[in-house]
Amino acid sequence: MVKIKAFLGYSPPKSLEKKVPSPPYDVISSEEARKFAEGNEQCFLHVNKPEIDLPEDTNPYSDEVYKQAKINLDAFIEKGYLVKETQPQLYIYAQTRGNHTQKGYILLASIDDYEKGLIKKHEFTRKDKEEDRTKIINIQNANAGPVFLSYSSKQSLDDFLETLSKRDPDFDFFADWEGERHQVWKVSDKKIIESIQGEFDSVPALYICDGHHRMQSAANVAKMRKAEIEKNGGTVTGEEPFNFVMTVVFPHTQLAIFDxxxxxxxxxxxxxxxxxxxxxxxxxxxxxxxxxxxxxxxxxxxxxxxxxxxxxxxxxxxxxxxxxxxxxxxxxxxxxxxxxxxxxxxxxxxxxxxxxxxxxxxxxxxxxxxxxxxxxxxxxxxxxxxxxxxxxxxxxxxxPVTMLELMNVADSGRTMPPKSTWFLPKLLSGLVVRLIEN
Known part of the structure; x- marks a missing residue:
């Protein structure tokens, strides 16, 4: 029932697997980001916290910041800090912290599915944060950070995660700042991708765990671009690149919510x-x-x-x-x-x-x-x-809240009580970036 796609991602070369990835934009302040990225021009915080390259008194929601976000992303590609895949990929992403490991798929999810309620939310978004992400997605023309989703565990999909991660990973490193191991396996085999897509066809719903603002902002950009096309007499099929958003999707049984x-x-x-x-x-x-x-x-x-x-x-x-x-x-x-x-x-x-x-x-x-x-x-x-x-x-x-409780709330169309979920590990930004391109 849900539609997923492979895509032409941009990833760091192996030599920069530990230099580029960074914490997500919303778990670190501008001041912390400046210190984190100091001395490392390849740190992805230059892309998703671009105010660090502007004077400290710069308003992080100013037009100047969004322009810098685009400049920095283009520079990362031009300098080879991010390299485009030669063919569409899905990715397996494993995170290990302490004795906990979770594996999921990096893939594109459908904005139409979100609008139909097949990608379910459990909290409200704030307008200021929503407008911020909408601007940066539209100006960068990219999903710089993924939305964190889950599916109700399905054996066939879970088996793919284990089977496809048996070989040596394409990326494998420890993020020293958080004590976590991150591993990525690229999947480009067309038959395997088609099989995974076929299995997702029968998944009734996906659930947003973290990244409600990123999800809604991607939907806002899709609406804007759809309106522009229709204004000029064109038609929108739902298959346009802007109708999809980069996500990481984990089986619910592998996720940990903490107190x-x-x-x-x-x-x-x-x-x-x-x-x-x-x-x-x-x-x-x-x-x-x-x-x-x-x-x-x-x-x-x-x-x-x-x-x-x-x-x-x-x-x-x-x-x-x-x-x-x-x-x-x-x-x-x-x-x-x-x-x-x-x-x-x-x-x-x-x-x-x-x-x-x-x-x-x-x-x-x-x-x-x-x-x-x-x-x-x-x-x-x-x-x-x-x-x-x-x-x-x-x-x-x-x-701690359980994933089943979260899913029950989302299924009911309601929202979780404020400050109820604390997901770990957090998804890194800069491991895979997706440009919204044909």
């Missing part, structure tokens, strides 16, 4: 009031302090991490607690209300702390699981040291 936790500070409440309130909806148990046992996973171990859903960790006044939510407080039939982060919001954050909108609340931090529970503890202790007598700080640890 995304909350720290509240300078809250005008008292500890005794909070503990009394919690008794209405939770069984509370103080966590016995013990040694953290390393488990070779991506996130740091901690004795107070919950080991199952419907259990939250809470750090308050130098102590950790487990909060077991009462069954009658959870609507298991609702795909959104049954997600632990939403339960925390509805049972504690809104009714007790008065938090109505997580995105706009000032006195709250969201901490990705890779920073560990010690980071939560440190933030609370730091704020406790500066608090007034009528204030408290508190951290809540949440059991």
């Amino acid at each position: 995304y936790n909350r720290v509240l500070f300078k809250q005008k409440k008292k500890k005794e009031e909070l503990m009394e309130f919690l008794k209405q909806s939770f069984d509370i148990k103080e966590v016995e302090k013990k040694e953290n046992v390393p488990d070779n996973t991506i996130t740091p171990p901690h004795y107070a991490k919950p080991t199952e859903k419907r259990v939250f960790s809470m750090y308050l006044d130098k102590k950790w607690y487990y909060l077991h939510v009462h069954k009658d407080k959870v609507d298991e039939s609702d795909p959104v209300k049954s997600i632990d982060s939403q339960i925390l919001t509805e049972q504690i954050l809104t009714p007790f702390f008065g938090i109505q909108d997580l995105r706009s609340e000032k006195n709250i931090d969201f901490i990705g699981g890779t920073r560990g529970y010690q980071a939560l503890q440190n933030l609370v202790d730091k704020n406790d040291a500066q608090k007034q007598n009528d204030e408290i700080s508190v951290a809540f640890g949440i059991f």
